[in-house]
Amino acid sequence: MVGPSFAVRGEAADSPANRLRVAVVGVNGRGRRLTDVFSRLPGCEVGWVCDVDSRLLDRAAAVAEGAQGKKPETETDFRRLLDNPAVDAVVVVTPDHWHAHMGVWACQAGKHVYVEKPCSHSPREGEILVEAARKHKRVVQMGNQRRSWPMLQEAVELIRNGEIGEVHHARSWYANARAPIGRGRVTDAPDGLDFDLWQGPAPRRPFQDNLIHYNWHWFWHWGTGEAGNNAIHGIDVAIWGLGLDGKHPTRVTSTGGRYYHDDDWETPDTQMLGYEYGDGKKITWEGFSCNRLGAMGSGFGVTFHGSEGSIMIEAGNVYRVYDGNGRELRRVTPESDPADQLAGARYSRDAGHAHDFLECVRNGGVPASDIGQGHISTTAQHLGNIAQRVGRTLECDPANGHILNDPEAAGYWSREYEPGWELKA
Ligand SMILES: NC(=O)c1ccc[n+]([C@@H]2O[C@H](COP(=O)([O-])OP(=O)(O)OC[C@H]3O[C@@H](n4cnc5c(N)ncnc54)[C@H](O)[C@@H]3O)[C@@H](O)[C@H]2O)c1
Numbered sequence: 001m002v003g004p005s006f007a008v009r010g011e012a013a014d015s016p017a018n019r020l021r022v023a024v025v026g027v028n029g030r031g032r033r034l035t036d037v038f039s040r041l042p043g044c045e046v047g048w049v050c051d052v053d054s055r056l057l058d059r060a061a062a063v064a065e066g067a068q069g070k071k072p073e074t075e076t077d078f079r080r081l082l083d084n085p086a087v088d089a090v091v092v093v094t095p096d097h098w099h100a101h102m103g104v105w106a107c108q109a110g111k112h113v114y115v116e117k118p119c120s121h122s123p124r125e126g127e128i129l130v131e132a133a134r135k136h137k138r139v140v141q142m143g144n145q146r147r148s149w150p151m152l153q154e155a156v157e158l159i160r161n162g163e164i165g166e167v168h169h170a171r172s173w174y175a176n177a178r179a180p181i182g183r184g185r186v187t188d189a190p191d192g193l194d195f196d197l198w199q200g201p202a203p204r205r206p207f208q209d210n211l212i213h214y215n216w217h218w219f220w221h222w223g224t225g226e227a228g229n230n231a232i233h234g235i236d237v238a239i240w241g242l243g244l245d246g247k248h249p250t251r252v253t254s255t256g257g258r259y260y261h262d263d264d265w266e267t268p269d270t271q272m273l274g275y276e277y278g279d280g281k282k283i284t285w286e287g288f289s290c291n292r293l294g295a296m297g298s299g300f301g302v303t304f305h306g307s308e309g310s311i312m313i314e315a316g317n318v319y320r321v322y323d324g325n326g327r328e329l330r331r332v333t334p335e336s337d338p339a340d341q342l343a344g345a346r347y348s349r350d351a352g353h354a355h356d357f358l359e360c361v362r363n364g365g366v367p368a369s370d371i372g373q374g375h376i377s378t379t380a381q382h383l384g385n386i387a388q389r390v391g392r393t394l395e396c397d398p399a400n401g402h403i404l405n406d407p408e409a410a411g412y413w414s415r416e417y418e419p420g421w422e423l424k425a
Pocket of ligand 1 (some may be wrong): 229
């Protein structure tokens with residue numbers, strides 16, 4: 001099946017005939033935000049909002065209607081959207097265990113895909129998603145929006161041009177103060193929630209009352225922990241700035257654990273990840289899910305350490321330059337962000353990335369966070385979690401990230417599925 005091809009830009013793109021019609025799938029926290037963002041963009045209409053929790057649909061539809069003046073249709077089963085030729089693209093904002101399936105099936109149905117990070121629940125799923133994107137010639141952008149932020153693009157350019165000399169190390173971190181999730185009780189799922197379809201590809205487990213929404217992040221069965229939730233943002237910027245796009249690490253380490261609360265949370269709340277790349281370049285990430293003290297006054301950051309100075313990326317679209325003695329030379333903020341004009345300043349950080357995706361769908365370009373690199377950056381985060389789970393350093397093939405000489409660790413490259421839900425490109 002071949003998707004629509006738009007060769008128009010600017011005002012022409014915004015005419016109803018040329019408008020791209022997208023379906024947003026999973027409309028709770030992040031999905032409601034992206035519903036708002038996409039429905040504000042020129043040349044785009046959110047035609048459908050979809051969620052297995054029908055209690056969320058009216059609110060999401062109202063958000064889109066408020067922004068674009070037209071109410072989207074509502075849907076509870078994603079698979080029906082695939083049969084609808086009017087859907088040009090899907091925006092996948094479900095829990096992680098669904099991302100690759102939705103992305104692959106959408107490509108197979110001729111839809112373009114904006115898939116939230118992490119693009120997969122296991123590295124194998126990412127490989128299949130890349131294969132599907134190429135095979136079906138679809139634009140697939142991952143939602144690590146920092147790749148589209150102008151100040152970060154400028155900072156990366158400076159690093160590449162030698163502003164801070166030779167750079168071997170990037171450090172990244174994330175800090176938050178997340179509350180405990182308690183001990184879940186096995187109960188019936190709430191009315192309006194199709195828990196069977198929520199589980200989708202994941203082997204079935206009974207519903208428990210501390211899982212939905214959001215806390216699935218901290219269960220390996222559905223989530224990828226703080227690494228998949230936030231290390232992915234920092235590590236991806238580090239990879240980008242160090243010029244490591246296209247490469248996987250050769251060695252990966254992790255230390256940490258669930259230390260702060262006695263509850264059902266399985267993934268680490270405190271984690272230190274370390275990556276070595278073959279050419280003397282290194283990345284670290286520190287995650288503090290239960291303590292807000294990050295570093296350098298910021299709960300999120302990436303620092304690049306060069307022979308003649310350093311560059312720090314802040315949580316927002318801002319960077320700082322330091323001399324070789326750690327003295328701050330300048331803090332660079334955007335004078336104006338072109339994305340402000342697209343959807344309003346409140347939305348600009350997400351709008352630029354979403355707009356980039358839509359432009360590539362129209363013009364056939366390669367998006368800022370094409371799924372090829374999205375998969376590689378996501379795999380770095382997965383490898384960190386695998387090192388954590390087996391409790392030892394991983395040796396990896398830099399060409400494809402595959403784990404060497406460790407069958408137990410390599411067993412985490414893919415996951416088990418509910419029978420009948422195996423994924424194929
Ligand atoms: N790029 C970013 O900055 C950013 C920020 C936040 C979240 N995210 C990502 O967005 C995703 C969603 O995160 P969240 O915090 O909104 O989670 P959430 O649990 O609050 O929302 C997920 C929604 O998906 C729905 N859903 C589950 N299975 C579905 C299915 N088969 N069909 C349709 N809907 C389904 C759920 O019912 C829920 O409403 C995660 O993968 C997360 O990593 C990205």
